[in-house]
Amino acid sequence: MRQEQFVTRHQHEWQQFEQWLARRGGRARKLRGTLDADLPGDETIPERYRRLCQHLALARQRGYSPQLVEHLQQLMQQGHNLLYRTPPPRWQRAAEFLFAGFPQLVRSQGAAMWAACALFVVPLVAVFVLLQYQPDLVQLLLDPRQIAQMEKMYDPAADRLGRDSGTDWAMFGHYIMNNISIGLRTFASGLLAGVGTVLVLLFNGITIGAVAGHLQHIGSGDPFWRFVAGHAPFELTAIVIAGGAGLQLGLRLLAPGRKRRIDALVEGGTIGARLCLGVAFMLLVAAFIEAFWSSIAWVPAWGKFTASGVLWTLVIAWLWRGGHGGGDAA
Amino acid sequence: MLDTFREVVTPEGVPLQLPAAGPVPRALAWLLDLVVRFGVLALMSPLLAALGGLGRGLYLGLMFLMFWAYPIVLEAWHGRTLGKRALGLRVVARDGAPLGWMPAIVRNLLRTVDMLPFGYALGLVACLCDRHGRRLGDLVAGTLVVHTPAPPATPPARIDTVLAPPLPLQPAEQMAVIAFADRAPALAGPRQCELADIAGPLSQAQGKTGVLRLYAIANWLLGRR
Numbered sequence: 001m002r003q004e005q006f007v008t009r010h011q012h013e014w015q016q017f018e019q020w021l022a023r024r025g026g027r028a029r030k031l032r033g034t035l036d037a038d039l040p041g042d043e044t045i046p047e048r049y050r051r052l053c054q055h056l057a058l059a060r061q062r063g064y065s066p067q068l069v070e071h072l073q074q075l076m077q078q079g080h081n082l083l084y085r086t087p088p089p090r091w092q093r094a095a096e097f098l099f100a101g102f103p104q105l106v107r108s109q110g111a112a113m114w115a116a117c118a119l120f121v122v123p124l125v126a127v128f129v130l131l132q133y134q135p136d137l138v139q140l141l142l143d144p145r146q147i148a149q150m151e152k153m154y155d156p157a158a159d160r161l162g163r164d165s166g167t168d169w170a171m172f173g174h175y176i177m178n179n180i181s182i183g184l185r186t187f188a189s190g191l192l193a194g195v196g197t198v199l200v201l202l203f204n205g206i207t208i209g210a211v212a213g214h215l216q217h218i219g220s221g222d223p224f225w226r227f228v229a230g231h232a233p234f235e236l237t238a239i240v241i242a243g244g245a246g247l248q249l250g251l252r253l254l255a256p257g258r259k260r261r262i263d264a265l266v267e268g269g270t271i272g273a274r275l276c277l278g279v280a281f282m283l284l285v286a287a288f289i290e291a292f293w294s295s296i297a298w299v300p301a302w303g304k305f306t307a308s309g310v311l312w313t314l315v316i317a318w319l320w321r322g323g324h325g326g327g328d329a330a
Numbered sequence: 331m332l333d334t335f336r337e338v339v340t341p342e343g344v345p346l347q348l349p350a351a352g353p354v355p356r357a358l359a360w361l362l363d364l365v366v367r368f369g370v371l372a373l374m375s376p377l378l379a380a381l382g383g384l385g386r387g388l389y390l391g392l393m394f395l396m397f398w399a400y401p402i403v404l405e406a407w408h409g410r411t412l413g414k415r416a417l418g419l420r421v422v423a424r425d426g427a428p429l430g431w432m433p434a435i436v437r438n439l440l441r442t443v444d445m446l447p448f449g450y451a452l453g454l455v456a457c458l459c460d461r462h463g464r465r466l467g468d469l470v471a472g473t474l475v476v477h478t479p480a481p482p483a484t485p486p487a488r489i490d491t492v493l494a495p496p497l498p499l500q501p502a503e504q505m506a507v508i509a510f511a512d513r514a515p516a517l518a519g520p521r522q523c524e525l526a527d528i529a530g531p532l533s534q535a536q537g538k539t540g541v542l543r544l545y546a547i548a549n550w551l552l553g554r555r
Binding site: 049050053056057060063064065066067068069076077080081084085086089167168169170171172173174176177180181184185187188189191192196249262265266268269270272273274276277 | 466
């Protein structure tokens with residue numbers, strides 16, 4: 001077939017496809033269901049797109065003019081980008097992920113999670129206990145300025161718990177910026193064969209253990225525990241989960257199993273990204289609690305500890321039972 | 331290393347060419363993004379400072395969004411940040427499909443590692459070692475940064491006459507004739523004739539006439555009939 005015949009025969013179809021692209025090319029949500037009568041319906045597009053690909057292959061093989069081939073290639077590429085693009089996020093899916101998908105995912109990486117938990121909790125408890133018997137060791141673990149700041153923050157005589165200055169809102173922003181960044185970095189540094197994550201977990205465990213142990217020893221334990229009890233369930237769990245996400249990524253680099261290393265890493269990256277979404281959410285909740293609830297000094301200790309107990313139960317129940325019986329594993 | 335093109339075949343059996351981008355344009359795009367991000371923060375800070383404690387909290391929240399969410403959201407929606415748009419770059423999946431949310435999250439979270447030990451050194455090393463210039467985050471996310479070249483402009487008509495080529499031409503030969511019509515006016519007259527003489531069997535003429543005939547054939551090939 002000569003090029004002119006080919007073009008005249010199919011030109012109308014290409015133009016229609018081009019118009020459809022122009023209409024639909026914008027954001028995925030826009031214009032849903034509003035189409036002109038003369039434009040092809042959405043349901044015919046995959047078929048039209050495949051036909052266009054066939055035309056392109058024919059034009060190439062028959063040696064039609066470069067300009068025509070280029071035009072068809074452009075149309076094909078635009079169609080490809082549009083047909084294979086990411087669907088817009090749906091809120092229902094987000095809620096589903098939060099309540100079912102995320103706990104399932106955490107459980108599916110159980111071994112890494114328990115390892116991260118041990119790497120975090122063991123040094124924390126060990127340092128805490130050690131400082132009760134050897135209080136001077138705190139000078140090795142924290143520098144004097146940090147110690148002075150901690151003592152000031154948890155002074156039993158202060159009217160606000162756990163902070164030097166700043167309103168609730170300012171501290172909320174501060175906790176978001178700081179804590180979520182730390183959580184995300186804990187995951188990311190797992191790519192260094194897990195070493196980065198291990199270091200972050202150990203370091204955090206030792207620091208928190210040192211602060212808690214020191215404050216307990218000097219008699220500021222009461223304001224400290226009242227402050228941290230509220231947000232600990234979300235914050236500590238989130239750090240452990242971020243650590244677990246990092247460890248599983250590092251493990252895939254070291255021991256990819258029966259896969260190419262790169263494929264194993266890509267899979268681990270996707271799991272890690274999903275875990276990080278949940279971690280970011282948990283840390284957001286923790287930041288909210290920390291800013292608006294934990295710092296209230298007038299709530300008595302039993303109030304704080306009851307709330308903490310309820311939250312711990314909720315978090316554990318969520319991670320342990322969430323998504324059970326839902327059927328579709330994430 | 332020299333050939334950074336990656337050719338993938340779509341499910342429909344059509345080859346897609348992905349010209350991978352190297353570290354220099356990507357670093358420039360990153361710098362532009364940095365300027366944009368700091369610009370937004372600098373613009374908002376006096377406004378939010380007027381709100382007191384709430385403003386300070388909002389400012390820190392905005393800082394968080396600018397730092398972590400800006401590249402993720404823009405790359406997942408449009409496939410490129412503002413800096414990448416300015417440099418003509420785009421992030422795609424390794425099979426040429428548009429970027430999804432998870433890969434966008436992975437590649438931007440792992441910037442943390444690429445930045446080590448300072449100034450994206452690890453990312454640069456990975457970028458130089460990889461065939462397609464991918465940094466570590468790209469490798470794990472399964473993504474690729476490519477150039478999005480502007481579609482080539484068709485050369486303006488050199489003369490009004492149109493001439494059908496006396497014999498059918500292969501695509502490469504057609505390209506050569508069109509490229510000649512595009513670029514010959516920038517050459518000296520004798521050089522034009524010299525080049526046109528090579529295509530003597532096609533134009534069936536020598537010298538100036540040959541040049542003009544080639545222009546006319548290019549017109550025909552470009553569909554100006």
